[in-house]
Amino acid sequence: MKNTIKNILNKTLNKNIVLEKPKDKKFGHFATPVAFSMAKELRKSPIKIAEDLAKQFSDMKEFSQVDAVKGYLNFHLNDDFLNSYADKSLNLGLDFGRANKNEKILLEFVSANPTGPLHIGHTRGAVYGDTLLKLGLHLGYKIDAEYYLNDAGNQIFLLGNSIYLMGLKHIFKREITEPEELYRGEYIIDLAQEIADEFGEAIFTESNIKKISEIGTKKMIAEIQSNLNGVQIKFDYYVSEKSLYPKWEESLKLLEKNSGVYKKDDKLWLKSTENGDEKDRVIVRDNGIPTYLAGDIIYHNNKFQRDYDKYINIWGADHHGYITRVKSAIDFLGYDSKKLEVLLTQMVSLLKDGKPYKMSKRAGTFILMRDVIDEVGADAIRFIFASKTPDTSLEFDLADLTKEDSSNPVFYINYAHARIQSLLSKSEFSKDEILAEQFAKMDLEKKEILFLALQLPEIIEDSFESRQTQKLTDYLQSLASNFHSFYNKTKMVGVENEKTLLKISLVVANSLKVGLSILGIQAKDRM
Numbered sequence: 001m002k003n004t005i006k007n008i009l010n011k012t013l014n015k016n017i018v019l020e021k022p023k024d025k026k027f028g029h030f031a032t033p034v035a036f037s038m039a040k041e042l043r044k045s046p047i048k049i050a051e052d053l054a055k056q057f058s059d060m061k062e063f064s065q066v067d068a069v070k071g072y073l074n075f076h077l078n079d080d081f082l083n084s085y086a087d088k089s090l091n092l093g094l095d096f097g098r099a100n101k102n103e104k105i106l107l108e109f110v111s112a113n114p115t116g117p118l119h120i121g122h123t124r125g126a127v128y129g130d131t132l133l134k135l136g137l138h139l140g141y142k143i144d145a146e147y148y149l150n151d152a153g154n155q156i157f158l159l160g161n162s163i164y165l166m167g168l169k170h171i172f173k174r175e176i177t178e179p180e181e182l183y184r185g186e187y188i189i190d191l192a193q194e195i196a197d198e199f200g201e202a203i204f205t206e207s208n209i210k211k212i213s214e215i216g217t218k219k220m221i222a223e224i225q226s227n228l229n230g231v232q233i234k235f236d237y238y239v240s241e242k243s244l245y246p247k248w249e250e251s252l253k254l255l256e257k258n259s260g261v262y263k264k265d266d267k268l269w270l271k272s273t274e275n276g277d278e279k280d281r282v283i284v285r286d287n288g289i290p291t292y293l294a295g296d297i298i299y300h301n302n303k304f305q306r307d308y309d310k311y312i313n314i315w316g317a318d319h320h321g322y323i324t325r326v327k328s329a330i331d332f333l334g335y336d337s338k339k340l341e342v343l344l345t346q347m348v349s350l351l352k353d354g355k356p357y358k359m360s361k362r363a364g365t366f367i368l369m370r371d372v373i374d375e376v377g378a379d380a381i382r383f384i385f386a387s388k389t390p391d392t393s394l395e396f397d398l399a400d401l402t403k404e405d406s407s408n409p410v411f412y413i414n415y416a417h418a419r420i421q422s423l424l425s426k427s428e429f430s431k432d433e434i435l436a437e438q439f440a441k442m443d444l445e446k447k448e449i450l451f452l453a454l455q456l457p458e459i460i461e462d463s464f465e466s467r468q469t470q471k472l473t474d475y476l477q478s479l480a481s482n483f484h485s486f487y488n489k490t491k492m493v494g495v496e497n498e499k500t501l502l503k504i505s506l507v508v509a510n511s512l513k514v515g516l517s518i519l520g521i522q523a524k525d526r527m
Contacts, residue, residue: 106312
């Protein structure tokens with residue numbers, strides 16, 4: 001809607017104008033300061049230019065009123081224009097707000113090491129990434145979702161060694177010496193028990209640690225996928241670090257070709273300071289074993305070979321210092337690192353009835369994704385993790401997400417949607433009769449709730465382009481709140497303008513349903 005009005009004004013004035021929403025609803029639906037930018041060119045005061053333009057625009061069919069206020073132009077949309085957009089919304093249904101951006105994006109998120117269950121910190125990146133994915137797909141971007149499996153390196157050996165030692169200690173009751181570096185938690189004992197059940201005690205020998213590592217890794221990957229399925233998150237691709245390692249020589253040759261590496265102290269270094277890093281980084285140790293960074297170099301070479309228009313990585317906040325060195329490597333590989341966008345997610349703090357939520361016994365030191373889903377449900381988790389900008393810390397109380405009042409946003413939004421379905425069931429008019437209604441002489445309050453409901457497409461676009469999913473959740477809460485207020489003071493059924501009121505309500509319900517679906521939540525018809 002905003003883009004439609006902007007295009008009309010741009011074409012009329014042959015300028016790219018700025019279109020804003022006035023803070024005070026009395027000043028109309030849209031406003032522009034274009035008269036100020038035209039003052040120098042026309043050698044007139046902005047106030048006089050705005051007055052002249054107001055007369056010019058007043059005859060346009062889209063507007064019921066155009067005012068000049070202290071150099072600003074304020075536009076009030078007329079009933080016919082709002083009705084045409086209401087019809088568009090209702091005809092499109094779940095496709096309302098769809099676009100065709102036609103740009104290829106590779107979105108990588110979660111990518112937690114397959115050495116333990118997903119914890120609540122991983123959940124934030126998972127939900128944020130999947131919500132971005134759904135926003136982008138709704139806008140027509142060609143997005144592939146990818147999970148990078150760090151299934152190589154020391155952490156995988158450590159997983160196998162942990163399973164081996166904990167199996168000896170807890171299942172076979174043998175005396176062991178526990179090294180300081182070990183994965184702990186009941187999940188390790190569970191893995192050891194599963195492997196013992198499948199392969200017997202004979203597999204628990206030091207010579208079989210590599211095999212135990214491989215079996216344990218596969219089981220953890222299956223566990224991770226099961227956790228993700230619990231919040232309806234699916235990936236197009238799982239890329240294995242282990243499968244990419246044979247391509248290290250290929251990546252290294254590109255770095256050498258572009259003068260990106262050098263040898264010193266029997267180590268191979270990346271010249272990352274040439275691209276803004278605070279120091280050069282080791283990519284091959286003096287024992288000849290590539291570092292963790294080398295794995296990411298191979299992976300990003302693989303990514304850029306697949307020729308997407310843009311690459312988005314969602315990482316934990318602890319990876320902040322890692323961005324520059326990875327981008328440096330991408331440039332030395334011969335690609336454009338500006339195509340890579342890295343988004344960071346901060347930590348999560350959970351409360352229950354105002355007290356810190358207990359750590360999971362199974363994970364040892366973490367709160368598990370699965371435990372929280374079991375406690376409050378996938379819908380609540382998806383909404384709350386999308387509801388705050390990811391680069392700030394998030395604290396919330398699980399008890400709020402089980403309440404049936406306005407403190408629980410998922411309940412409150414669903415209640416608005418269900419209320420509208422209830423109104424329809426009480427009306428003597430058929431849905432077709434309601435849809436055929438043409439708005440006429442709507443008062444300011446009706447126009448405002450309808451206008452808010454019709455803003456969904458621009459909210460979806462702004463949420464994705466700014467990478468701020470909370471703009472969608474904020475919008476849905478605002479729309480639901482406004483509707484509840486409207487409902488509580490307006491008799492909707494059995495009145496003269498019933499069809500108008502119910503058509504407006506249907507537009508509200510559709511925007512709530514579309515917005516929730518993008519968040520991975522199915523709107524409820526009954527509560």
